[in-house]
Amino acid sequence: MADRSKRLAFLATIIATAILAALPLGLSAYGVSTGIVYFANIALSTAWALFSGPTRYISLATAAFVGVGMYTVAFAHVSLNLAVCLALAAIIGFFFAFVVGLSTLRLRGVYFVIFTFGLTELMRQMSSWYEINITNKLNRFITISVDSIVIYEMLLVLAVIAVVGSWYVSTTRLGHALRAIGEDETVARHAGINATWVKVLVFAIAASMMSLVGGVYVLRYPSIDPTVGFGNSWSFQVLIAALLGGPRKPWGPAIGAVLLVMLSDFLVGAFSRYFTIALGVCFVVIVYFIPGGIAPRIEQLYGMLARLRQAGRSASDASTPQAPPTEPVATDNEMGAQRRAVVPRRRSALHPLMRRLTRSGPRLVVRDSAGPPPDAMLSVYGLRKAFGGLVAVRDLSFDIPAGGITGLIGPNGSGKTTVLNLITGELPPDAGSIVLQGDEIIGVRSFEICRGRIARTFQLVRVLPGMTTRENVMLGRMFGSDPTSPAAALREADALLERVGLADRAQLIGSQLTYIDQKRVELARALATRPQLLLLDEWLAGLNPTELKIGIDLIRQIQREGITVLMVEHVMEAIRALCGHVVVMNAGMKIAEGTAAEVLSDPKVTQVYLGEDDAAA
């Protein structure tokens, strides 16, 4: 069923493209130039949404990239042939965005918006300055004459590439990574995603498309000046079209662009003098009534129709098993399954140290849980971290024996979570060293630590709220220590969900899960990265006795499979039951270390941590 609808969509795309390509033969000059405007807007809004849709970085730099493309062609066409000019536009757009992205994509929210807006202004001012002071005239003439039908066809091709390309990206690992970054960048990094690289790369790809569109579009003009090349209206028009259509669906921005151009045309005709006012009113109304854009609504409607049809069919034929309603996520994954063979495994951008660590060596030998072996999985030595005047971790040293379960306990505020953040590269330490099986890992970034086979859960759970349970877990598998294609990840994700008791909630969105289920998702996601060392931050908090027992059994089972565990925990029952080795911290320092029985009867520990109640228990 999903397969059939995919094939239909494919066929429809080809037919529609063919018809659109043949159209100019029968169109007036006006018709052709309308088509040009449509296709340029479709290509630009789709390219914009490729990056800004999933990551939620709202960019107003579209005009800057379009302008770069326009000026590249305007400068180069005098001496180079058109194809070379266009290739140059795409390449310059890519590298320009790459440099811009590297320096600015750490900005979030309104700062990024303002920066991109400023970038366009800067480009316009600079080009004005150059034209006035160096070439002595503001207008730059386009001396090459290209038939508008050729421009039409070129922009049609770009629009189709943009839409099909961004649909394709949404089914790949890259697409999943983008969404994860938009949902929670910290989690994405800890799932093994090189967030900086992914963001900069996709930002540059999108910009390259924008420059290319600009490069083609400029051929319509006899001349350009900086207000045309770097005109802000491009940025806003594209943004509005994408939001109108729905920026998180690959075909949403295209619909938005078509509607926006149609709406503008209509309003210009109907209210020529009050055009902008009428347009403004339309936007307010649209945003108010359909905040998520049109595309998700259409899919909802389609889903409802499909369910109705299905209900009708199953009523007439009771023997047909009821299939679950088609869901976009699942279909994406099925597509992945067919392409599995060609999706390359990406192992680039690995720190040389980590490359050694991630090399798939022999699985860890299953060890007897009775006595932890003497060799250390991870050693912390002389670790120190201060936040301003507050020293959170002070000269801390301890070993995590390989194959065992180590407990890290201590009063609230004693620095336990900070230790986890230091180990996972979330925070840089001020001093000391952290050695993972012989390799120093200080200075190694979070995503590389994850690929180096250290996984973690978070104290205040961080499930990606807009992704399903299953997608959350798939993420770990796709980017962890042994990355796989979405299809392979899908299969393993279900097995892991079964294991943590979430098999029946695979399709629920993260934000719909209860607190405990979210913790389960986090554990499954961490396990999916194939860790050799698992860091649990109060994973057992908030469980009742029955649930606690299940949780304890699960952790023990994980250890028996050869995964070393470090658990920060306040549930003494679990510490006693599981930990062969316990480190106690107070005010950033280690105050006791030993077996659970030893440290829990230590008077120092009783005094600062347990209070009288638990010591007696």
Place this chain on the structure above:
Amino acid sequence: MLRLEHISVAYGKHEALHDVTVDIAPSRTTAILGANGAGKSTLLKTIAGLVRPLPGGRILFDDRPIEREAPHRIVAAGIALVPEGRRLFGEMSVTDNLRIGAYPERARAGESERLERQLTLFPRLAERRQQLAKTMSGGEQQMLAIARALMSEPKILLLDEPSLGLSPRLVSDLFSVLRRLTEGGQSIVLVEQNAYQSLKLADHIYVLESGRIASAGTPAEMRQDKMIQKAYLGL
């Protein structure tokens, strides 16, 4: 004082609460026990106006229906929720978080005295008045969340898993603070996994199972209940 009548809540198709009727008396502590996913947090959120009940049920606070009121009006009326996961204003200092708690009109008079009272109740916060909330440890944040709720001078304090993530010693500190509050006449509705401490503190217990009230009674009655012993006390 607060009465829920035939309250049902659904998230999409999933019914989280089914025909729940609960009575909360003034100056008492009511504890709600139940497995994870039984609907305890939903119950508190429904009272606080963060979740809307299905038509047919009523929530009466001092004989006034509040089930359709906006959350801020409910706080103004005198019901404060300390949500699970604390939800502090991370970029604000301890003092500023507390001052925000006194935002409701009714709570503004006497704000400064109340602030001092909270700092006496939670000495750890007094040491850290100017610290940003996000840089504090889990236990301190929990204390701050409770103190912030108390700043609105609530007639009823709703606590969702306050002991979550606290060290054993802080848990007993927390419960002694709660005990002091109840001795001062504060009404509390408490959702807790720590059934042992809850039974010690509460005057009345409700047990929720799959969204329904499965049993109710005094702590003494509950302690005799075999099912309670097994599921919640781990005996």
